[in-house]
Amino acid sequence: MGEKGRVTTVERDERMIAQARENIAKMGYEDRIHLIQGDAQETAASLTGTFDMIFLDGGKGHYIHLLEDCMRLLKPGGLIVSDNVLYKGMIATNELVIRRKITIVKRMRKYLDAISHDPRLMTTVLPLGDGLAVSYKKID
Secondary structure, three states: OOOOOOEEEEEOOHHHHHHHHHHHHHHOOOOOEEEEEOOHHHHHHHOOOOEEEEEEOOOHHHHHHHHHHHHHHEEEEEEEEEEOOOHHHOOOOHHHOOHHHHHHHHHHHHHHHHHHHOOOEEEEEEOOOOOEEEEEEOOO
16 A cells, blocks of 8 residues: 555454454554445445445355445446456356355356446456456446
């Protein structure tokens, strides 16, 4: 992060928030990292301003519901980086889908279709780890 860089992060797990606060303090970044406790969907809907990059790494079934808020918040030329988009191989083939994960898989497939076909975005999916989608918001 550059000298003028700022990070806004959303976390709902109280244990993770405590750990994050401790790490932020150790690094001396209290004035540069804004930690919001809450649900990502609810928080995204209430955020204002713009961001150069948005990193999604939460409930996989919720990415599709976050997309329009991400588009509203993302600056032209910015990136949406979405983690775990191949979801244990279940996105690629129905043969690997675990029954209790069907809804998550359907929503992630819908999300990948949306970011791949949205004319405002240029997206690539990288087969790194559990899959990483990088979406560039086109400049008008």
